[in-house]
Amino acid sequence: MNALLPLWSFVVRTSVKWPVLRTLAPFVPVVALWWAVAAWGPFPPAFFPSPPDVWTKFVTLMEKGILPEYLGDSVGRLAIGAAVGIGLGVPLGLWVGLSKGAHRALWPVLLFFQAIGDIAWLPILIIWFGFGLTTMTFVIVYTVLFPVILNTVLGVRSVRIELHRAAQSLGAPPWRILTEVVVPGALPNIMTGLRNGLGYGWRALIAAEMIVGTSGIGFLMFDARRAGSVTEIVLGMIVLGILWYIVDAWILAPIEQATGRRWGLVTQ
Amino acid sequence: MERTSRFSAALIFVAPLAVLVVLWAVLVPALGVRPQIFPSVAAVGRAGIDSILDGSLLRHVAASVSRVAIGTVLAVLVAVPLGILMGVSRGVSAFVTPLMRFFSVLAGIAWIPIATLWFGYGFGAIVFVIFNAVFFVVAYNTLLGVSTIPMTLRHAAASLGAGRRSMLTDVLLPGALPNIVTGIRTGLGFAWRGLIAAEMIATDVGLGYMLFVARDFYQTEVIVLGMIVIGTLWLLIDRLLLVPLERATIERWGLVSP
Amino acid sequence: MKSLSLKNLAKTYFDAYKGEHVTAIRDVSLEVPAGEFVSIVGPSGCGKSTILNMVAGFIPHSGGDILVGGEAVKGPGPDRGVVFQSFALFPWKTVLDNVGFGPKMRGVPKAERDAIAREYLALAGLSHAADRYPNELSGGMQQRVGVVRALANQPDVLLMDEPFASVDAQTRMTLQDELSRIWEERRPTVVFITHDVPEAVFLANRVVVLSKGKVLAEVDVPISRPRVWDRLVADDQFKDLSNQVLALVRSA
Ligand SMILES: Nc1ncnc2c1ncn2[C@@H]1O[C@H](COP(=O)(O)OP(=O)(O)O)[C@@H](O)[C@H]1O
Ligand SMILES: [Mg+2]
Numbered sequence: 001m002n003a004l005l006p007l008w009s010f011v012v013r014t015s016v017k018w019p020v021l022r023t024l025a026p027f028v029p030v031v032a033l034w035w036a037v038a039a040w041g042p043f044p045p046a047f048f049p050s051p052p053d054v055w056t057k058f059v060t061l062m063e064k065g066i067l068p069e070y071l072g073d074s075v076g077r078l079a080i081g082a083a084v085g086i087g088l089g090v091p092l093g094l095w096v097g098l099s100k101g102a103h104r105a106l107w108p109v110l111l112f113f114q115a116i117g118d119i120a121w122l123p124i125l126i127i128w129f130g131f132g133l134t135t136m137t138f139v140i141v142y143t144v145l146f147p148v149i150l151n152t153v154l155g156v157r158s159v160r161i162e163l164h165r166a167a168q169s170l171g172a173p174p175w176r177i178l179t180e181v182v183v184p185g186a187l188p189n190i191m192t193g194l195r196n197g198l199g200y201g202w203r204a205l206i207a208a209e210m211i212v213g214t215s216g217i218g219f220l221m222f223d224a225r226r227a228g229s230v231t232e233i234v235l236g237m238i239v240l241g242i243l244w245y246i247v248d249a250w251i252l253a254p255i256e257q258a259t260g261r262r263w264g265l266v267t268q
Numbered sequence: 269m270e271r272t273s274r275f276s277a278a279l280i281f282v283a284p285l286a287v288l289v290v291l292w293a294v295l296v297p298a299l300g301v302r303p304q305i306f307p308s309v310a311a312v313g314r315a316g317i318d319s320i321l322d323g324s325l326l327r328h329v330a331a332s333v334s335r336v337a338i339g340t341v342l343a344v345l346v347a348v349p350l351g352i353l354m355g356v357s358r359g360v361s362a363f364v365t366p367l368m369r370f371f372s373v374l375a376g377i378a379w380i381p382i383a384t385l386w387f388g389y390g391f392g393a394i395v396f397v398i399f400n401a402v403f404f405v406v407a408y409n410t411l412l413g414v415s416t417i418p419m420t421l422r423h424a425a426a427s428l429g430a431g432r433r434s435m436l437t438d439v440l441l442p443g444a445l446p447n448i449v450t451g452i453r454t455g456l457g458f459a460w461r462g463l464i465a466a467e468m469i470a471t472d473v474g475l476g477y478m479l480f481v482a483r484d485f486y487q488t489e490v491i492v493l494g495m496i497v498i499g500t501l502w503l504l505i506d507r508l509l510l511v512p513l514e515r516a517t518i519e520r521w522g523l524v525s526p
Numbered sequence: 527m528k529s530l531s532l533k534n535l536a537k538t539y540f541d542a543y544k545g546e547h548v549t550a551i552r553d554v555s556l557e558v559p560a561g562e563f564v565s566i567v568g569p570s571g572c573g574k575s576t577i578l579n580m581v582a583g584f585i586p587h588s589g590g591d592i593l594v595g596g597e598a599v600k601g602p603g604p605d606r607g608v609v610f611q612s613f614a615l616f617p618w619k620t621v622l623d624n625v626g627f628g629p630k631m632r633g634v635p636k637a638e639r640d641a642i643a644r645e646y647l648a649l650a651g652l653s654h655a656a657d658r659y660p661n662e663l664s665g666g667m668q669q670r671v672g673v674v675r676a677l678a679n680q681p682d683v684l685l686m687d688e689p690f691a692s693v694d695a696q697t698r699m700t701l702q703d704e705l706s707r708i709w710e711e712r713r714p715t716v717v718f719i720t721h722d723v724p725e726a727v728f729l730a731n732r733v734v735v736l737s738k739g740k741v742l743a744e745v746d747v748p749i750s751r752p753r754v755w756d757r758l759v760a761d762d763q764f765k766d767l768s769n770q771v772l773a774l775v776r777s778a
Contacts, residue, residue: 022362022366023366024366025363026363026364026365026366026367027366027367027370030367047385047386104280104284105284105287106284107284108281108282108283108284108285109284109285109288111503112285112499112503113499115498115499115500115502115503115506116495116496116498116499116502117460117461117464117498117499117502118461119461119464119465119468119476120464120475120476120479120494120495120498120499121495122468122479122480123468123479123480123482123483123491123494124483124488124491124492124495126483127304127305127483127486127488127491128305160612160614162610162612162614163614163616165582165584165602165608165610165614166608166610166614166615166616166675167616167627167631168583168584168601168602168603169582169583169584169602169603169604169606169607169608169676170604170607170627170628170631170675170676170679171603171604171628171631171632171679172627172631173631176631180616180627181616184616184618184619185617185618187618199373200457200458200461203376203377203378203458203461203462204377204461206377206378207377207380207461207465210377210380210381210465210469211465211468211469221378221381222380222381222469224381225381225382225384225385228385230382230385233381233382233385234382236378236381237374237378237379237382240374240378241370241371241373241374241378242370244373244374245369245370245373248369248373249369
């Protein structure tokens with residue numbers, strides 16, 4: 001045990017110097033274990049590829065340009081979905097949050113359509129729009145939209161009445177109250193909604209690409225499944241995991257926290 | 269008083285949905301929408317009655333619900349103890365956090381291809397996808413929950429004479445419970461979507477399958493019926509399971525400002 | 527500065543839960559000349575906040591008139607500045623931007639409103655906190671900002687609803703000293719609501735005792751200014767007046 005202490009303190013010191021290492025280091029033993037199981041384990045390679053297999057596949061697909069193209073397709077679809085989802089969801093959420101009548105009329109409907117869930121729409125969308133981009137875009141927008149709307153509504157309604165009153169008695173007209181009080185007050189919730197929405201959205205995208213796609217990472221994985229190429233499936237999973245880890249841990253979570261922390265508006 | 273107000277609250281909740289159904293009943297014939305594009309209310313009603321009478325609806329619902337139930341219960345039973353174990357030590361939790369985070373962002377649908385390869389099409393693959401969706405999210409949240417319990421709380425318990433066992437049952441588990449519940453909500457959300465997707469791809473029974481087969485025959489009334497059933501089931505899961513769970517932990521303990 | 531006058535003011539709420547009307551304010555008449563400091567005291571639930579919310583224009587009144595400088599109030603407006611018990615600072619704005627909010631709504635350019643805000647922050651000894659966010663300040667500091675924010679908008683009447691009730695006793699006395707000093711410098715018209723009798727007497731020219739939605743008594747406070755706690759704690763006139771008001775509140 002004691003012999004390991006210097007090693008441990010070395011790990012601690014380097015990870016303080018380069019924080020990225022702290023994130024990456026834990027994957028080293030996991031990959032090592034994976035390698036060991038692939039090499040000496042009971043599974044045939046067609047069933048359980050080894051890290052070098054996946055790396056070789058990665059290099060091949062990069063050289064052929066397939067992986068960059070598919071990755072670009074998936075990310076592009078998600079970006080469009082996110083943009084449309086925010087563009088529609090935030091104004092709608094503000095409206096439903098501010099208007100008592102709209103809230104009474106629409107809240108149950110919103111909850112119900114959110115409950116149906118994106119993927120259940122695929123069959124009827126395929127009937128309406130066929131296999132293709134429209135269907136996929138619809139599914140992603142739908143998935144991103146509801147968490148954004150619902151959280152925006154919650155955010156708007158969580159702004160304390162005194163803040164509205166304070167702004168009014170300082171001379172703010174209604175539209176300034178919207179921009180100066182309601183929107184910033186709801187912002188942490190809006191970010192939470194966006195983070196949840198994108199979390200669900202990219203899963204829906206993967207499903208849609210598997211079921212209706214002709215390109216994209218989901219399609220790559222499912223096409224590989226049909227061909228029985230487990231290496232490509234694993235590669236697809238790793239690419240997805242890394243991509244989403246970066247988006248979530250390095251972009252979405254920090255934005256979400258930055259809005260809430262300094263203002264002391266703690267969101268769970 | 270209490271009863272009537274709950275009743276009227278339910279009425280207020282249902283009214284907008286009823287309006288929606290009326291709109292649907294009026295608009296579909298008025299606009300002359302073809303049944304291959306969108307079904308009439310009556311057609312969906314008939315499809316509902318038929319599928320109840322021949323038992324097929326129950327079969328699909330039972331298949332879907334039992335898969336989710338089995339996968340989720342197994343996942344929670346394994347994930348919570350593991351999450352607590354990993355969270356107790358600062359060093360271990362700092363080390364495994366990126367791993368758990370990686371796997372929980374990957375959880376669910378992305379595992380469908382490899383699950384069907386490993387387990388073949390059918391029950392095993394689907395339960396695996398659900399297990400996986402719930403497991404990583406719950407384990408990650410439990411880990412977060414335990415490692416954010418203030419050290420002072422643990423010290424307080426220790427100096428009050430708490431042993432290992434009661435530290436676990438009286439401090440760590442309850443302290444992490446709100447996070448565990450959050451994890452279960454998120455995980456179940458992923459699992460439910462994963463279920464529908466997996467059933468479309470990899471089985472011959474279940475709600476996702478029911479929808480996807482109906483598509484082959486342009487039976488939009490069956491598709492819409494299935495969507496309504498899926499939506500209603502999720503609302504039931506939410507109201508009867510998740511909301512009471514959250515009420516009992518997160519809100520009750522005032523850990524989240526209302 | 528303008529005068530405030532309440533004429534036969536009344537308010538009934540509809541209690542939706544009980545399904546009946548509740549009379550919170552029966553018949554309140556009150557004259558506050560321009561530049562006077564009036565405290566309203568009374569036990570919890572006697573209708574103090576209701577009066578203030580009606581004057582501020584946050585809730586409609588059911589009967590009577592509210593006149594500011596002779597004109598009837600319609601809804602909230604910048605002529606009546608409000609200081610809230612819960613501070614009600616905008617958490618997403620720095621102290622400087624909170625204080626500059628009123629001028630910003632009037633369309634004052636950035637540089638100019640920052641200058642105004644800094645001037646008022648200096649008045650309360652808050653210059654060093656200009657770039658902080660509210661949640662980085664103590665409760666006492668936050669309420670200083672709340673007072674300064676209302677003042678910087680130069681309202682005709684300043685309305686304060688138990689503004690110091692949620693800060694600790696020590697800080698409260700400091701805030702009272704400061705408010706008294708600021709009032710002596712600027713002489714705004716103030717309606718100050720509290721259930722703390724010494725606070726009411728310390729600050730006001732006149733104390734109004736409210737009971738069950740009606741004015742029970744008005745007590746003039748002729749104690750000389752400047753008023754500071756160091757002097758008043760041992761002041762006999764202050765003690766007598768406090769005891770007199772306290773007896774009235776007890777009988778309410
Ligand atoms: N929105 C409301 N609906 C019904 N009754 C109210 C409402 N607000 C206040 N009241 C009632 O009016 C009375 C006066 O309340 P309030 O002005 O808040 O008293 P105070 O500020 O003096 O403690 C209380 O009996 C209270 O219950
Ligand atoms: Mg009050």
